[in-house]
Structures are given as structure tokens and as C-alpha cells.
Amino acid sequence: MGLLSRTVEAVLKQREGSRRHFWGWLNAVFNRVDYERIKAIGPDRAAAEWLLRCGAKVRFEGFDRWHHDYNGLPTGPLGRYKIQAIDATESCIMYKGFDYLDGLKYVEEIKFNKCIYIEDICLERLSSIENLQASLYMMEVVSCGNVTDKGIIALHKLRNLEYLFLSDLPGIKDKQTTVDRLQKALPRLDVVLDLD
Secondary structure, eight states, X not given: OHHHHHHHHHHHHHHHHHHHHHHHHHHHHHTOOOHHHHHHHOHHHHHHHHHHHTTOEEEETTOOOEEOOGGGOOOOSTTOOOEEEEXXXXXXXXXXXXXXXXXXXXXXXXXXXXXXXXXXXXXXXHHTOHHHHHHOOEEEEESOTBOBHHHHHGGGGOTTOOEEEEESOTBOOOHHHHHHHHHHHOXXXXXXXXXX
């Protein structure tokens, strides 16, 4: 009987591992950048499609409503709808998809909340995008377990960032030094911490 239960347990563990592998693979496919699509429909529409495909929400300039349904994205003339805010709560966005953000010029707010694939390299990449350096003024990073002091410090390049909320980030080890470095680089920045 012991052999049978060990065999069943081993099979169940293999299934769980393959299921996890499948979802990781699928998330990577969702994050693959289609440069031809960006050229064809413009950066805002292509980025919106990527974000919604990965489970995020977007709000367009001039609208109060958040869009979360891929099939419900507004249609109209090329370039009419500009992304103003991104809420990536519990989405599967990851570094390999961040090229979609390059052409966005009007993003003022980004929320990363419980994003398991967001890590330091993502925040570094985000901070290196010139358009976002100019437009982004509000950001939240909450419960993203792969983010450390290094990723938060990289946000100093977002020269117009005025509000940053940080919560439940176990990778932040030296919060005071991190905040001091950010506020030295960005004197107008209001950092709100809930890291205990």
C-alpha cells in the first residue's frame, strides 16, 4: 500500500509541475511583442491589447471608465485613443512585453499590485523609457515579491514622478536609504510606505 500511495503522490506532483509550466509558457506567449502589430495599429492600441491580454486594465485619455475586456476596446481612427493609466493588478505582464510601452506618451499613472512577474529589471526598463520619464507622475508597487531596493531606486529616472506608494515588498531591505536616494533625485516626490 505504501508503494501505491507514493506512486500516486509522485504522479500528482508531476501534474502540478506540468500545470505550472504550462501557465508560465502561456504567460510568456501573451507577453511576446508583435512589432508589426505596433506599426499597423499604433503604440497605444497595441499596448492596450497586450495589457488586457495579460489581465491588466487601461484607461484612455478623456475617459473615466477602465477597460478590462479585450473585445470591448474602443475602435476608431488610428491614434485616437491614448492610454492615460494602467492598472496591472494581478496581471501576468513581464519584462519581455515592456517594449509595448516604448511609444506611449500620455501615461500618467501605473499600478503594479500583486504582479508575480514584476521584478527589478522591469522597473529599470520602465524608468529608461523617455516618454514615461516625461509623463508618469503617479505609481504604486504593492505585493510584488521580486522587487528589491535596486528596482525602486531605478525609479529616480522618472523625473516627473510626484507620488509613489510602496507596500508589502519583502525584497526592500533598506527602506530609509532607498527612500532618501529617491527623494534626493526627485525632491517633489511624495513616497508613502507601508512596508512593515
